Amino acid sequence: EEQLVESGGGLVQPGGSLRLSCAASGFTFSSFTMNWVRQAPGKGLEWVSYISHSGRDIYYTDSVKGRFTISRDNAKNSLYLQMNSLTDDDTATYYCTRDPRLDLWGQGTRVTVSS
Amino acid sequence: QSVVTQPPSASGTPGQRVTISCSGSSSNIENNFVYWYQQFPGTAPKLLIYRNNQRPSGVPDRFSGSKSGTSASLAISGLRSEDEADYYCAVWDDSLSGWVFGGGTKLTVL
Numbered sequence: 001e002e003q004l005v006e007s008g009g010g011l012v013q014p015g016g017s018l019r020l021s022c023a024a025s026g027f028t029f030s031s032f033t034m035n036w037v038r039q040a041p042g043k044g045l046e047w048v049s050y051i052s053h054s055g056r057d058i059y060y061t062d063s064v065k066g067r068f069t070i071s072r073d074n075a076k077n078s079l080y081l082q083m084n085s086l087t088d089d090d091t092a093t094y095y096c097t098r099d100p101r102l103d104l105w106g107q108g109t110r111v112t113v114s115s
Numbered sequence: 116q117s118v119v120t121q122p123p124s125a126s127g128t129p130g131q132r133v134t135i136s137c138s139g140s141s142s143n144i145e146n147n148f149v150y151w152y153q154q155f156p157g158t159a160p161k162l163l164i165y166r167n168n169q170r171p172s173g174v175p176d177r178f179s180g181s182k183s184g185t186s187a188s189l190a191i192s193g194l195r196s197e198d199e200a201d202y203y204c205a206v207w208d209d210s211l212s213g214w215v216f217g218g219g220t221k222l223t224v225l
Contacts, residue, residue: 108159
């Protein structure tokens with residue numbers, strides 16, 4: 001069964017950092033480009049970042065540029081999101097999802113930024 | 116303010132046909148495939164339509180998608196109570212080099 005499982009969320013103070021992980025199984029992870037998408041409480045979906053198969057091509061939404069870093073380890077079938085300088089606006093459930101159709105989503109991991 | 120616009124709400128009675136629109140621009144909808152997702156509270160989005168009008172296996176043929184120019188639509192025919200959910204369109208934006216989602220449409224089955 002194809003599956004994505006996120007982890008690493010939690011409560012963090014403003015200005016703090018978190019590293020999210022996404023473990024892929026049941027498919028050839030290295031063959032797919034990947035994304036992080038987030039959803040603030042009661043709000044819509046917001047794309048956060050994209051990474052190509054090899055990690056060479058990376059894109060971010062403007063609000064996280066310079067603060068978030070996406071990466072992947074194809075040998076470990078894993079996707080990561082390093083989040084620094086977190087603010088209240090980053091409070092959300094973070095999903096990893098598979099391109100090109102965004103057809104496979106994890107269950108999400110909740111990040112709460114609060115003092 | 117999302118780059119791609121959806122109505123915030125839609126409604127219909129059981130058996131009716133409802134449509135949800137998704138309006139964008141030449142940098143997204145006009146030149147790229149549109150995707151539609153269904154989301155229930157507390158759960159991850161589920162792919163309903165890909166490449167404008169294709170249904171993944173397991174999605175009922177009551178759901179259909181279309182695209183014309185800078186707009187796209189999701190149609191749900193034979194509306195059922197279990198269709199009550201949030202619906203999102205998504206498309207790659209060439210100018211932003213990223214995915215853009217519509218703001219979401221909350222569908223109510225009356």
